[in-house]
Amino acid sequence: MREISPKELEQFIDEGKTLNMIDVREVSEVAEGKIPGVINIPLGLVEFRMHELDKEKEYIIICRSGGRSGQASQFLASQGFNVINMTGGMLAWEGRTE
Template sequence: MKEMTAKEVENQLNEGKVFDIIDVRETDEVAEGKIPGAINIPLGLVEFRMHELDKSKEYLMVCRSGGRSGRASQFLEGQGFTIINMTGGMLAWEGKVE
């Protein structure tokens, strides 16, 4: 599984890189703040909503600490998706939130 730290993601975003970000936290967690542009698909719904994703894109998975996004990453990679897991999750995120 490909991984990036929260700081690496923040630096790349600041340099203009565009990520397709999926936040797998629960809705109430996301309401407290998410990376701008992130799409919320709670971990329990990933299997049922993966048809909304495009296998030709690379997705960045985010959660609170990196555990749930790691599980979602492994699952989606097994389904043929290209995934990067953000280690440390939102606990390590120091960038902008919306």
């Protein structure tokens, strides 16, 4: 599984790179703060909403600590999606939130 650190992701955001980020936390968790620009698809809904994703794009998967995003990354990769898991999750995120 491909991985990215929170610091690397923050650097890409600061550089203005176009990124596709999916936060797989529950809606209530995301309401407490999220990385600007993320799409929220709770882990339990990933299977049912993956038709909304484009297999030609790369997605960075985010959660609270890295566990759920790891599960989502493995599942989406098995379905042919190009995904990267953010290690450490939002607990390790030091960048801007909204």
